[in-house]
Amino acid sequence: MATVHATTMAPTKLELLTGWLPRQPWYRGTGTPELSRAGGFRLDDPAGEVGIELMLVTDGSGAEARTYFVPVTYRGAALDEAADGLVGTSEHGVLGTRWIYDAEHDPVATAQLLAFVAGAVEAQHQSRSDTRDPTVGRSWSGDGEPRTVKLVRVPEPGQPGTATGAVEVDWTRPDGSAARGVVAVVR
Template identity: 85%
Template sequence: MTGWGMATVHATTMAPTKLELLTGWLPRQPWYRGFGTPALSRAGGFRLDDPAGEVGIELMLVSDGTGAGATTYFVPLTYRGAALDGADAGLVGTSEHGVLGTRWLYDAEHDPVASAQLLAFVAGAVEAQHQSESDTLDPTVGRSWTGDGQPRAVELVRVPEPGVPTAGRGAVEVDWTRPDGSTARGVVAVAR
């Protein structure tokens, strides 16, 4: 893809930052394993394009803590220029983007555009984009689909574990960086 697309990554600021928003949001999730306020750091991720060019889709991994006790979470986000009707339960927060203005950040599980693009990725219809480089594919993101036709649903693995096999007919597998600098790889989404 060339030209203006949602995979365009702007060199700008966001206030509050994504990690600041996630620090307040993450402890309220039922799959959060920590206690108190998380100490988050970026661990990896990738992007998917919205074919309409309206919604930013970033499938992030963040680590909470340091050393062997750190937990990695899969927190896919969407960025929108206006509130998404009916998705209040998935709102992570709003942020001021230095180029695009106010952005509404949602847990991608609550965003139909992200769900459709993740299904399309598993089926091989779209490609993963690099998390921090514009218009650049990310070939490290793995996908598999052994079912007939298109996958019907994708279940997110919120706390991915290295080497845990998928229980579905398809999966999305990514690398992430642990707080100690080592690399792990595991399944972040299971397709059915």
Template identity: 60%
Template sequence: MAVIHHTTLKPTKLELLTDWLPSRPWYRGGPDAPVLTRSGGFRLDDPAGEVGMEFMVVTDTSTPEPSAYMVPLSYRGAPLDGAEHALVGTMEHGVLGRRWVYDGCHDPVLVTELLSLIEGTAEAHSQSVDGALDPEVVRSYTGTPLALDGFTPEPADDPEGTRLTVPLGTVLHVHRVLNPLPENPPLRPEGAIGHVARGWQDPQGATPAAVFVTLRTA
């Protein structure tokens, strides 16, 4: 089980994301730097205990209409081979030392555990409480078991988010910009064979829910 260290980070995660987000094709902000606040999310556990994994929701309030972004991040104690293009930045952790922070869609450990969460063979953990599961995360899956051994993600970003082709001819869509679900939403998005959803806190203090990822047949 991953241990959550409440310690100093230099630079902070929000500082790293302030520089990184405007470089993404799905970023909705203007020419000014984003003004970010943490708005929620959850963690996944690495069975090997080596990689930290967080699905962070941040809200940009620099524009008249705030935008909430879902950013999967992986934290490593050494560089991930071949993933220089996916590096968000490095930071100094008060306990663990230098950490390499990656866009998690490029990290095979994070993507594998995310697919396991969708299947129901992994559990979502609290973002800030050691050892606690996150009961607010909703997931579904109606497909056959996914063969995940040796899977290497090859994500592609576009204005609608990030897409990855995954085993058994399915496509994982990571919804980067969060759109609130209606009241009493369906069990899963139309046409999807799997999904993950959760709530977050908006600038007015409300807690809308949104679909974070969907899995569909190619």
């Protein structure tokens, strides 16, 4: 299981996402986002090289707060084939420079998300080392192994999965209440 370091990152994840998020076609806000953490989980890279964090963040800058699913990966070197998905770089207090990618562009993250849906790996707590997160739900009713995943970037509370497989998570709304919905559909 991956170690979650209690350290600093400069710039922080939310600072990087504040600049990156408005450039995404699925972003529904206007202007500069005001981001806060809303939930998430981690998946382990079996090789121990790539950090995989599947975050939910809430943008409170508009008239109505909106939650986004922004899974990212952390790497110790640039991944040329994922250049289009580069969120930015950050200095990690323990590990040094990290290249942070939108996980949709990272083959390790995609493989681990499919393995999670298939039941081959477990979801890990977002901020605690060596701790499973049993609240992350998965379903798979297909024949064989899941092959493709589509991220639900703007999840809606209570929206049931209609695909052959799905990943469901909890997040916290700006008013402090809990929400749960699908963040990925799998076929």
